[in-house]
Amino acid sequence: MTDLSQNTASEPRKHGGSLLEQTPRTKKRNAAEKRFRAYGIAAIAAGLVMLIILVTTIVGKGTGAFQQTFITLQVELLEAKLDKKGERNIEDIKKVTTFGYAPIIKGAVAAAVEELGIETSLKPKNLAGILSKDAAAQLREYVLANPDQIGQTVEFRFLASSRVDGYMKGRVHRESIGKDKNISPEQLDLVDALAAAGVLEKTFNLDFILGADASDARPEAAGMGVSMLGSLFMMFVVLALALPIGVAASIYLEEFAPQNWLTDMIEVNISNLAAVPSIVFGILGLAVFINYMHLPTSAPLVGGLVLTLMTLPTIIISTRASLKSVPPSIRDAALGVGASKMQAVFHHVLPLAAPGILTGTIIGLAQALGETAPLLLIGMVGFIASNAPETLADGLLAPNSAMPAQIYEWAKRADPAFYERAWGGIIILLIFLVTMNTLAVILRRRFERRW
């Protein structure tokens, strides 16, 4: 009461004169707010510009990898070259190496050139130079699979060499090939003529997505497929280990463990682990899984184990957060009707926390999918041009690469055709990551519950 009487004694404070006129103080505050908004908009605009640059660069440089130049040729599978005895004995046919197929390919190109009436000064050997070195292997594979076709004329779609492909995509120019031993201006003339005749064309290349890596001399044949499988097997290991271990650990820590210095310490250390550089996990994996436990090098199993170590803190942190967000009244309700602690957790808390746990897991997996550094240390980055693994054990234990490691590997190589493939690989990787993150967002939106 005394306060009130004091106020009436002194004159009440005036806030400026008219309400229609802003005081200098108000003007200053409004200006500060306006400035702050401008900073915010500028920050968002800068972020957006970066994002646009990133996306346009990746798409611009990478889409080329999804297209490849093919040359369609009629090939006569000469019996005299492929099966001299004429017995169609598969062992005899296998004795003919890819070198034995070279003359057949040369003949096929020469025949096509002749048929189309193209004038060229090139020798047959150089004519075949516009084809990929993969062509002979492709032909041999076909013959071994279909020995009854020997003696027939079969139509084939061969990959063009990376130089021809680069020329079709505008990467290789007549001026730039002066010292290039792999291609000559005459060959480019031939390419132009074949393209005009429709024999040579640039089309979508499924093998880039599904195929295996190829050697330095054949960038046109390299694909992401096998390393994609390597990544999938690793994700399988991560999901199978990190999800149950992470969720069990978080449930114990959040719901059952007593609050003392030990659990505090564990909590702090889990948060710290989440911030440990991934290469540290890589060298740990090298020391423990490969050097000590003698698991095979370059195997997705080991990669998966290392990535599990890396993903666990992420999953534990997000699981604990979603368990914490379940209101305690639900636990009280369950305990109040006589549920045991475990029943309360498994019947009520866990189902409510599940969307959050799944979201965290998917984001953890996405993080692991894009991780390269630890894979460098356990040898999952190298030239691996194997066929796709056929069994689960093979997939887990046979040497393989992973998508980001494959991209790194391609970016390292000298031939500019590989550079294009590295960008293409990044597009595939990004599609995976965006899909996973979208899934996480959808799950969160769908099952989010408000109390």
Added chain:
Amino acid sequence: MNDMTLMEKTVDTQKIKIAAKDVNVYYGDSHAIKDVNVEIEDKTVTAFIGPSGCGKSTFLRCLNRMNDTIDICKVKGDILLDGEDIYDKRVDPVQLRAKVGMVFQKPNPFPKSIYDNVAYGPRIHGLAKNKAELDEIVEKSLRRGAIWDEVKDRLDAPGTGLSGGQQQRLCIARAVATEPEVLLMDEPCSALDPIATAQVEELIDELRSRYSVVIVTHSMQQAARVSQKTAFFHLGNLVEFGLTGQIFTNPEDPRTESYITGRIG
């Protein structure tokens, strides 16, 4: 205070259901409950009143060991349910809570169907042999919760979709479904409007015929309306415990008188 006429309500002497002897509760260093002795009778509504922070909810939660979930909470003294010490080492709190049910301040139905809310307790305690028995228990419990008529056509609807008062009656039905002997209610009407409160109070009076009910409330009118016995807590002490009519009309302790006349609290 018209409510005071309720003192004429018949109060038969019942057998003692819960007896608390020299109960002390500590939260870490703070001494929350000091030497409380109280005897709660069967088939009687006992109200705990007192200002905020006086320990009445804490004491209520001791009666079915809900305080066990709080690490720093220590309970000393004896609380006997039918002569058995509920803090004995051999007692499993889960079994105790099946006998001593609880309804909370805020309605907290599980985010499941109305049916599953009620059926959960009987399911985990194995009270029903088959679906038909379970259906019967659910219907009986919802009837006792005085909510059957409102929800019988939508048992599959989520319990969280009901109104506040309906949710609280659902929670009471859920607590009743496990056939407890004692029902603890921690300010069951504090989140409800007057109409829902009246419905719940009527329900409490009906529940008295089968259970021993202990209710914590901030509303003295409510205590006067629904209870036969009242305990007044102040600063962790049980100041006065006796017949409700007596407490409200002729309190012995001056602190009780100050509180019920609105001078403290």
